Amino acid sequence: MTLEISNLVGGYSQVPVLKDVSFDVKDGELVGLIGLNGAGKSTTINHIIGLLTPFKGTIKINGTSLTDDVKKYKEQIAYIPEQPIVYKELTLKEHLEMTMLAYNLDQDAAWKRAHQLLKLFRLDNKLDWFPDNFSKGMRQKVMIVCAFLTDAKLFIIDEPFLGLDPLAVNDLLTLISERKKQGTSILMSTQVLETAQRNCDRFVLLHDGQVRTEGTIEELRQAFPNAGESLNDIYLTLAREGDAS
Incomplete structure (x- = not known):
């Protein structure tokens, strides 16, 4: 349970x-x-x-x-909120790095998974972009990628x-x-x-x-x-x- x-x-x-x-x-x-x-x-x-x-x-x-x-x-726990929560001063790459640190993930395995998720949600060319400037739907995808990057139960x-x-x-x-x-x-x-x-x-x-x-x-x-x-x-x-x- x-x-x-x-x-x-x-x-x-x-x-x-x-x-x-x-x-x-x-x-x-x-x-x-x-x-x-x-x-x-x-x-x-x-x-x-x-x-x-x-x-x-x-x-x-x-x-x-x-x-x-x-x-x-x-x-x-991995949490995907209804309203996406992103940090104004962080790039997409830095959001992913922060998630990896927070969950103490193996960097090599986490980045391999991250690239798969980024490609799936068509964000793979936006690593140096700031999600704060993304549309709501794109910011939602950032939340999904960060969550599914983890090994949460x-x-x-x-x-x-x-x-x-x-x-x-x-x-x-x-x-x-x-x-x-x-x-x-x-x-x-x-x-x-x-x-x-x-x-x-x-x-x-x-x-x-x-x-x-x-x-x-x-x-x-x-x-x-x-x-x-x-x-x-x-x-x-x-x-x-x-x-x-």
Whole structure:
């Protein structure tokens, strides 16, 4: 079990956004974190990556919590944020070098992997450019390259498809599939439900800071037989039920 979240209560102030959230991501599994705006997806992610401290509950990666061992916990995570974060004064090459240093990667092996990733995302001729000047989609690709450069055991990917061109979306999904086969676990927050349905192994549906339901697409269909066949139909039905309750 790579990621285990148990009875998580948390948020940004005294009033909790997350209310007793529990779910897991197993080894080699892609789990889709689904929810409307304000459902608690970003808050959940910010707790996992250590930007927020839980009011109650635990978060463990391969048995280690942030309070057990900060370094061991964080070195297992690769994070791709919804809004790309780049350093104004660093070139693309320097972003990669910083990632290699942060994760203590073997330079030769890391650069070999970096060149493959740069070519895949058509950034191989931009090593001396400053990503701060790139388009949003290109900066997103920089985040993807930096993340997949690592040997992280858990990938946290927040809304990766918004802003990426169709070819880059396909390339990202291929990389995710390859890492899954290697045993890497991936939690992906997305509102692109059709793509999520095709690619995720399981889903965690958040509503109003709580896990409304979770499972494979077949399990969701069986649990809510009148909601419809697609993940989009099921989620919209559950969201409307939640608003009405």
